[in-house]
Amino acid sequence: MLSKYTAPIRHMLCVSLCLSLGMLPAAGVAGEKFSSYVGDDGQIFFPKKFRSTMVHLGSWFVPDGEASGFHDVFTEKSSLLHYRETGEFPDGATIVKELRSAKSGNYTTGAGVSHATASLKQWFVMIKDSKERFPDSAIWGDGWGWALFKPPSNSSNVATNYKDDCLGCHIPAKSTDWVYIEAYPVLSEED
Amino acid sequence: MLSKYTAPIRHMLCVSLCLSLGMLPAAGVAGEKFSSYVGDDGQIFFPKKFRSTMVHLGSWFVPDGEASGFHDVFTEKSSLLHYRETGEFPDGATIVKELRSAKSGNYTTGAGVSHATASLKQWFVMIKDSKERFPDSAIWGDGWGWALFKPPSNSSNVATNYKDDCLGCHIPAKSTDWVYIEAYPVLSEED
Numbered sequence: 001m002l003s004k005y006t007a008p009i010r011h012m013l014c015v016s017l018c019l020s021l022g023m024l025p026a027a028g029v030a031g032e033k034f035s036s037y038v039g040d041d042g043q044i045f046f047p048k049k050f051r052s053t054m055v056h057l058g059s060w061f062v063p064d065g066e067a068s069g070f071h072d073v074f075t076e077k078s079s080l081l082h083y084r085e086t087g088e089f090p091d092g093a094t095i096v097k098e099l100r101s102a103k104s105g106n107y108t109t110g111a112g113v114s115h116a117t118a119s120l121k122q123w124f125v126m127i128k129d130s131k132e133r134f135p136d137s138a139i140w141g142d143g144w145g146w147a148l149f150k151p152p153s154n155s156s157n158v159a160t161n162y163k164d165d166c167l168g169c170h171i172p173a174k175s176t177d178w179v180y181i182e183a184y185p186v187l188s189e190e191d
Numbered sequence: 192m193l194s195k196y197t198a199p200i201r202h203m204l205c206v207s208l209c210l211s212l213g214m215l216p217a218a219g220v221a222g223e224k225f226s227s228y229v230g231d232d233g234q235i236f237f238p239k240k241f242r243s244t245m246v247h248l249g250s251w252f253v254p255d256g257e258a259s260g261f262h263d264v265f266t267e268k269s270s271l272l273h274y275r276e277t278g279e280f281p282d283g284a285t286i287v288k289e290l291r292s293a294k295s296g297n298y299t300t301g302a303g304v305s306h307a308t309a310s311l312k313q314w315f316v317m318i319k320d321s322k323e324r325f326p327d328s329a330i331w332g333d334g335w336g337w338a339l340f341k342p343p344s345n346s347s348n349v350a351t352n353y354k355d356d357c358l359g360c361h362i363p364a365k366s367t368d369w370v371y372i373e374a375y376p377v378l379s380e381e382d
Binding site for chain 1: 239240241242243244246247249250251252253254255256257258259261262263265268271272291293294298299300301302303304305306307308309359360361362363371373374376377379380382
């Protein structure tokens, strides 16, 4: 008889675990939102805990200039698996690009070796929107929502117009849905 | 009455889901193995699906030489969270370092920007062993199991003696349990 009463509780705990660990998509639960990081009016929120919940797509090293350092790019596991199957990011997919300063030194792997540091520079966030949900918002268009967060705060998107603030840097990648996929070989690899 | 019979099934499905997604540690289920990637005699197996199941610890860029390219380092989410709490990798923690060739070009982020490519060079794998389980194995010692896999095959560890094949490159990091933690700021960051 014990299991009759404890099993539903265990089930609830397990579902809660799945939810808290981000294993179930928010849309599947609420049946409303396509992204946990988008408000009703199209505001884009910072994807908290992305480092411990998302998968790594790839790394860039920029040696000089304003964008110098490491750029590490992340997305949801489900978005990675969807891309591998279809060649496209799914509606609601999140891409986070974290920029960190680099430090260089001589290591056993070589001279002038660079690694990422704790010095955060900025975060770029893109949210895939296949349905043109926010035609009146200047941060949505060309199939994505576009956001920029500047440390130390991640409380609000400082991009106000994606055409002015974001798109310029992505024009060379227009043919691949504005994403520089040549740097993300895991998108087309078996695990 | 229906829930009396369906709830245990739903619970089993949920536990199966958790297991298949790697959310529950193998040791917690079997009560035997401390690592899914270690055989009874201390053989170290390749951590398949690490790219889509592990978290990214950090990136290195090596400009020249045999190890040139990007080195991306991964561990389990649970190991990351344990390190953040304790300052140590937990018994059974896995670290994977994937080496890829780099390609450089001029991008909107700068000149001479490098990114990782699909050209895989090798994988280094370390398994934390706090209990000196394999005193007679030459690939175990100094608190870790040590392995090297060479693409395209990941079917067997080609390191035969960790002191000869692995430790030399880690000596500068001896004081931090042989891991170059300065390149992995997420180990000490909030999410």
